[in-house]
Amino acid sequence: MQAFVKGRVQGVGFRWWTRARALELGLTGAATNLADGRVEVVAEGPRAACEELLELLRGAGTPGRVDFVAERWGTARGGLDGFVER
Numbered sequence: 001m002q003a004f005v006k007g008r009v010q011g012v013g014f015r016w017w018t019r020a021r022a023l024e025l026g027l028t029g030a031a032t033n034l035a036d037g038r039v040e041v042v043a044e045g046p047r048a049a050c051e052e053l054l055e056l057l058r059g060a061g062t063p064g065r066v067d068f069v070a071e072r073w074g075t076a077r078g079g080l081d082g083f084v085e086r
Helices: 014-024 047-058
Strands: 002-008 028-033 039-044 065-072 083-085
Touching: 002 047, 014 028, 014 039, 014 047, 014 083, 039 047, 047 065
Parallel strands: 028 083
Antiparallel strands: 002 039, 002 065, 028 039
16 A cells, blocks of 8 residues: 655654554555655555554544545555665
């Protein structure tokens, strides 16, 4: 699953928070700041866990302010180890 998160999500601990939630759900992947102010989240693991992460990203408990989350589903690439912040 790939998600692009738009809002005030850089410089507020959003990637760290996303990493913590993803690890709690047993997911691997990364949360990456993009030059346009969005955060890209790539997560691999069981679909139910990825869907739960998306719900958390859209919820009220995130650091900063999330205005919109665009998601894209695809085939897992594999090879990811842990969940990192970039």
